[in-house]
Amino acid sequence: xxxxxxxxxxxxxxxxxxxxxxxxxxxxxxxxxxxxxxxxxxxxxxxxxxxxxxxxxxxxxxxxxxxxxxxxxxxxxxxxxxxxxxxxxxxxxxxxxxxxxxxxxxxxxxxxxxxxxxxxxxxxxxxx
Amino acid sequence: xxxxxxxxxxxxxxxxxxxxxxxxxxxxxxxxxxxxxxxxxxxxxxxxxxxxxxxxxxxxxxxxxxxxxxxxxxxxxxxxxxxxxxxxxxxxxxxxxxxxxxxxxxxxx
Amino acid sequence: xxxxxxxxxxxxxxxxxxxxxxxxxxxxxxxxxxxxxxxxxxxxxxxxxxxxxxxxxxxxxxxxxxxxxxxxxxxxxxxxxxxxxxxxxxxxxxxxxxxxxxxxxxxxxxxxxxxxxxxxxxxxxxxxxxxxxxxxxxxxxxxxxxxxxxxxxxxxxxxxxxxxxxxxxxxxxxxxxxxxxxxxxxxxxxxxxxxxxxxxxxxxxxxxxxxxxxxxxxxxxxxxxxxxxxxxxxxxxxxxxxxxxxxxxxxxxxxxxxxxxxxxxxxxxxxxxxxxxxxxxxxxxxxxxxxxxxxxxxxxxxxxxxxxxxxxxxxxxxxxxxxxxxxxxxxxxxxxxxxxxxxxxxxxxxxxxxxxxxxxxxxxxxxxxxxxxxxxxxxxxxxxxxxxxxxxxxxxxxxxxxxxxxxxxxxxxxxxxxxxxxxxxxxxxxxxxxxxxxxxxxxxxxxxxxxxxxxxxxxxxxxxxxxxxxxxxxxxxxxxxxxxxxxxxxxxxxxxxxxxxxxxxxxxxxxxxxxxxxxxxxxxxxxxxxxxxxxxxxxxx
Ligand SMILES: [Mn+2]
Ligand SMILES: [Mn+2]
Numbered sequence: 001x002x003x004x005x006x007x008x009x010x011x012x013x014x015x016x017x018x019x020x021x022x023x024x025x026x027x028x029x030x031x032x033x034x035x036x037x038x039x040x041x042x043x044x045x046x047x048x049x050x051x052x053x054x055x056x057x058x059x060x061x062x063x064x065x066x067x068x069x070x071x072x073x074x075x076x077x078x079x080x081x082x083x084x085x086x087x088x089x090x091x092x093x094x095x096x097x098x099x100x101x102x103x104x105x106x107x108x109x110x111x112x113x114x115x116x117x118x119x120x121x122x123x124x125x126x127x128x
Numbered sequence: 129x130x131x132x133x134x135x136x137x138x139x140x141x142x143x144x145x146x147x148x149x150x151x152x153x154x155x156x157x158x159x160x161x162x163x164x165x166x167x168x169x170x171x172x173x174x175x176x177x178x179x180x181x182x183x184x185x186x187x188x189x190x191x192x193x194x195x196x197x198x199x200x201x202x203x204x205x206x207x208x209x210x211x212x213x214x215x216x217x218x219x220x221x222x223x224x225x226x227x228x229x230x231x232x233x234x235x236x237x
Numbered sequence: 238x239x240x241x242x243x244x245x246x247x248x249x250x251x252x253x254x255x256x257x258x259x260x261x262x263x264x265x266x267x268x269x270x271x272x273x274x275x276x277x278x279x280x281x282x283x284x285x286x287x288x289x290x291x292x293x294x295x296x297x298x299x300x301x302x303x304x305x306x307x308x309x310x311x312x313x314x315x316x317x318x319x320x321x322x323x324x325x326x327x328x329x330x331x332x333x334x335x336x337x338x339x340x341x342x343x344x345x346x347x348x349x350x351x352x353x354x355x356x357x358x359x360x361x362x363x364x365x366x367x368x369x370x371x372x373x374x375x376x377x378x379x380x381x382x383x384x385x386x387x388x389x390x391x392x393x394x395x396x397x398x399x400x401x402x403x404x405x406x407x408x409x410x411x412x413x414x415x416x417x418x419x420x421x422x423x424x425x426x427x428x429x430x431x432x433x434x435x436x437x438x439x440x441x442x443x444x445x446x447x448x449x450x451x452x453x454x455x456x457x458x459x460x461x462x463x464x465x466x467x468x469x470x471x472x473x474x475x476x477x478x479x480x481x482x483x484x485x486x487x488x489x490x491x492x493x494x495x496x497x498x499x500x501x502x503x504x505x506x507x508x509x510x511x512x513x514x515x516x517x518x519x520x521x522x523x524x525x526x527x528x529x530x531x532x533x534x535x536x537x538x539x540x541x542x543x544x545x546x547x548x549x550x551x552x553x554x555x556x557x558x559x560x561x562x563x564x565x566x567x568x569x570x571x572x573x574x575x576x577x578x579x580x581x582x583x584x585x586x587x588x589x590x591x592x593x594x595x596x597x598x599x600x601x602x603x604x605x606x607x608x609x610x611x612x613x614x615x616x617x618x619x620x621x622x623x624x625x626x627x628x629x630x631x632x633x634x635x636x637x638x639x640x641x642x643x644x645x646x647x648x649x650x651x652x653x654x655x656x657x658x659x660x661x662x663x664x665x666x667x668x669x670x671x672x673x674x675x676x677x678x679x680x681x682x683x684x685x686x687x688x689x690x691x692x693x694x695x696x697x698x699x700x701x702x703x704x705x706x707x708x709x710x711x712x713x714x715x716x717x718x719x720x721x722x723x724x725x726x727x728x729x730x731x732x733x734x735x736x737x738x739x740x741x742x743x744x745x746x747x748x749x750x751x752x753x754x755x756x757x758x759x760x761x762x763x764x765x766x767x768x769x770x771x772x773x774x775x776x777x778x
Contacts, residue, residue: 042468043689044682046454050199052426052466067197071163074195078206081188085148085207089190090426092199094161098712120690123678124455124742125632125697138425152425205426 019068019102026064026077026104032112037063037105039115048095048121056088057105057113063087069099097121130175130222133157137218139232143210151182151189152205155220155228161196177202177228179221185214212236249315249569255347259559261549262439264352265490266345269360269516270538270636272394273370273378274653275580277334277567278638280539281603282521284322287708287777290686292498297520297535308523319541319564320521326601329641332566336540338381338580339572340565344543345385346573354438355545356388358445359413360516360536361494364406365394366636368652369587374402377583379410384579387413389434393450393457393494393517397658400462416447416492418477423466432477435484441550444481446510448474448493450517452692458659460744469499469689471506478509487553490514496693497535504531511555512546517693519605519635525560532558539638541565591649596759598646599766603639604654607683608775609698611767612637612654616739616751617700618767619758624664624748626737627721628672628702633679633695634740646759648752655739655752662739662748670730673716676704681712696773702728703772722772 016024023032037057045051055063055078065075080087087105095101102116138152155177162174176196182189189208208216213236220228258264288298299307301323310316318328319335348355359382364375375398382390390413396403407415407430418432433446450456451469474491481489488511493500496517504513510531521537525546536544542562549557584591604610609617613631620629637654640646667675675697682692696706705718719728728734739751759765 040472043687044452044455044468044692046452046459046466046468050423054205070197072195072197075197076195077193079188079191079193081183081190083184083187083189083209083211085150085189085209088207089192090203090205091192092203094197094199120681120685122455122682123675125679125740154424203424 019066019073022064022066022073023104026106027112030112032104032114034107034111034113036107037103037113037115039101039103039117041101041117041119043118044120044122045095048097050092051095051119052090052092053101054088054090055103055105055115056086057107058087059108060087060105061108063089063103063105065093066102067093067095067099068102070094070096095119095121130157130224133222133226133228135218135220135228135230137230137232139216139234142235142237145211145236147210148207149210150205151208151216152203153180153182153218154201154203156201159196159198159200159202163196175223177220177222180204181219182206182208183217184208184210185212189216210234210236249566251343251570254566254569255344255563256561258348258351258545258561259547259557261547261557261559263441263443263488263548263550264348264355265512265514265546265548266348266355266357267360267514267534267536267544267546268341268357268540269514269536270362270519271540272362272366272538272636273364273656274336274366274539274638275338275381275584277337277340278539278653279329279334279641280336280541281325281601281605281639282320282322283605283607285607285775287607287684288498289684289708290688292501292688296522296526297497297518315564315566316523320523326642333568335567336565337567337572338385338540339576340567340570341540341543342385342573342576343570344563344565348545356436356438356443356445357386358490358492358514359387359390360492360514361390361392361449362394362516362636363390365397365657366653367656368591368649369584371652371656371658372587373583374398375406376410379406380583381579383412384576388436389414389416389445389447389492391416391447391449391492391494393453394657396453396462396465397457399658400465403462416445417449418446418473419451419467419470420449421466423464426466429465433481435481435486442485442487444484444486444489446474446477446481446489446491448491448495450494451499456692456694458742458744461658469495469503471503474503475507478507482509488512488548488550488555496691497533498688498691500533501526501528502688504528504533512548512558514544521562523562525558532560534560536562538636591647591652593648594645595648595651595756596646596762597764598640598644599642599764601639601642602767604637605635605695607695608773609770611770612639613698614700614767614770615765616654616755617698619755620662620737620739621701623754623758624662624737625735626664626701627723627734628736629700630675630736630738631698631700632740633683633697635693635695646765648756651752651755651759655755657740659740659742659746660750660752661741661746662737662751662754663741663746664735664737664748666733667736668730669719669728669732669734672702672728672734672736673719673730676716676719677713680706680708680715684708684715685712699773703774705774705776707776709776718774
């Protein structure tokens with residue numbers, strides 16, 4: 001998703017990281033100033049292959065989820081329809097290593113909000 | 129084509145008119161990312177579910193565009209408003225063109 | 238220490254140790270992290286217990302003379318012996334072993350004589366850590382803690398018995414409520430065990446919320462409990478506290494296995510908790526730590542201490558709290574005959590096996606401390622010689638009793654330092670780069686400045702290799718100057734080394750059980766002697 005757009009913006013965003021590029025595609029380059037998005041993820045992943053993540057942004061039209069440390073940071077985009085009981089969703093994602101998970105919400109007034117959470121992916125072992 | 133793809137859905141059986149309910153969905157699917165290699169070192173081709181939708185009586189609750197970073201056996205939990213009795217339809221769309229569907233009735237007392 | 242002036246034991250009395258309670262209408266008794274130690278033992282507290290971030294320099298990250306100064310503990314006094322590491326051998330010979338479930342039973346009876354309805358709360362790590370507990374899959378400890386009259390417990394190592402055994406115990410054998418607000422099923426993300434239990438004592442409603450060890454699937458083998466998910470789940474804790482208040486709780490107690498620094502942060506972030514009974518990090522503190530209006534209690538480990546907490550609850554709110562950390566001096570507190578008999582019954586099938594003498598130690602063998610202890614050095618030596626390895630890795634467990642210099646080493650002693658359900662001593666090849674990655678990863682689980690990113694436990698113990706660690710650096714930059722001790726050469730990132738270790742969390746790990754490896758090594762040595770380990774150079778910032 002969004003690969004067409006990223007080609008279109010390729011010239012302008014030549015120096016951007018893949019994450020920045022994906023965000024720019026999502027926002028159309030608009031500034032991210034709003035608040036009201038909550039991203040919930042564990043501080044330490046129990047298993048990097050399936051990390052629970054929840055996004056919640058009352059009043060959002062859509063939310064993009066990005067794993068900034070993955071080879072391809074794209075995770076998914078949630079679009080909320082008229083019968084969404086809340087603009088929130090939980091899923092489980094793959095993280096290639098310790099990294100920041102980022103979400104951007106597009107609000108119904110056209111503004112954008114950002115939230116991020118560092119998730120540690122560890123080898124494990126030891127204990128008290 | 130992915131084998132043994134089985135959707136599972138948890139929806140309450142009844143609700144009050146206008147109530148917001150929690151829905152949980154899970155579909156067994158390998159979500160082959162396209163980045164793993166087999167024993168011979170060849171890339172295993174990407175094969176994922178790339179879209180999930182939930183509608184109620186034809187109207188959208190949630191519509192998710194999915195990338196390979198979504199885990200094996202994709203799980204979604206979300207909330208839906210229930211204005212009247214009716215049917216939730218859940219649809220998963222596979223890279224290979226297959227579509228998996230499940231439905232759940234809910235009664236508004 | 239000034240211990241020579243003491244005829245200490247004679248001056249201590251059971252009555253003085255147990256004392257009396259404070260004012261109030263609710264009494265809590267807290268035991269935690271006993272690690273299946275039913276017998277009086279030696280247990281040396283850590284010399285190095287570094288705090289990072291906001292916890293730097295705060296208790297429990299204070300040891301030795303600084304600890305004595307902080308709490309006004311006299312050199313050579315009973316509390317010096319019980320709570321600090323230095324002069325351990327001399328003071329140990331004076332004051333004797335600590336703990337013993339039959340002594341604990343005596344203390345419980347004394348408290349209940351005054352307060353028949355005192356609540357007995359067990360913080361977990363109860364069913365693992367000894368040969369009988371290993372062989373009976375925790376059945377001995379379940380039976381003994383039932384007999385003590387335990388009201389509720391939470392968990393960590395319990396789950397290393399495997400999910401089926403845990404559920405069998407919880408459903409059929411266990412008297413206390415098995416609580417864990419943060420234990421969820423991994424498939425549907427729904428609570429898997431009871432989050433809290435409401436108790437009615439002296440006309441007061443007390444909610445006891447359980448919090449299991451948050452990092453179980455990382456620190457221990459997740460394949461043993463495949464469909465469970467843990468985590469700190471701060472929001473969930475806030476919800477459960479609210480639920481308990483809504484259900485009429487006048488006082489909210491969290492029976493926690495988070496570890497002290499995680500509890501300190503949780504206390505600051507989650508409103509409405511009156512008392513957190515802390516566990517997992519094995520700290521013992523003679524006074525509560527107050528965070529906002531939450532009192533944190535730390536009751537040590539291995540049966541060395543029992544905490545008594547008296548709460549004065551009036552008009553639905555906590556008005557006052559009195560705390561007493563009761564040290565279990567086994568030569569002063571009389572054993573309870575009934576409990577002695579019951580404990581002996583659980584040990585009887587293994588008695589001869591456990592009593593077998595394998596050798597003698599010339600050195601004090603202890604484990605606790607952020608870096609190598611002498612027990613771990615002995616285990617690493619065993620791994621290197623028995624598994625013919627360049628380098629040995631031994632996990633930074635905080636459990637395991639100490640042995641005094643000159644003491645015979647029995648098979649029971651070896652199991653007290655090694656008994657667990659994934660003991661395979663592996664032998665594998667690792668590059669220098671992988672070794673560095675492992676050390677950096679474990680170091681960050683211990684020294685990350687944010688407590689929610691810490692797992693508790695201590696640094697992985699290393700044999701055959703030295704290194705320098707600067708704990709204040711970020712992950713990836715803490716460990717330098719890794720050196721192969723046998724040659725004095727720097728570890729080459731691209732070279733392959735033979736590494737032996739044990740307690741891998743990976744399924745299908747192969748090798749002999751670690752206790753057999755250690756036993757064989759001790760038998761060959763006859764008398765073991767461990768020189769102080771100077772191969773880890775710690776920069777504490
Ligand atoms: Mn413990
Ligand atoms: Mn523990």
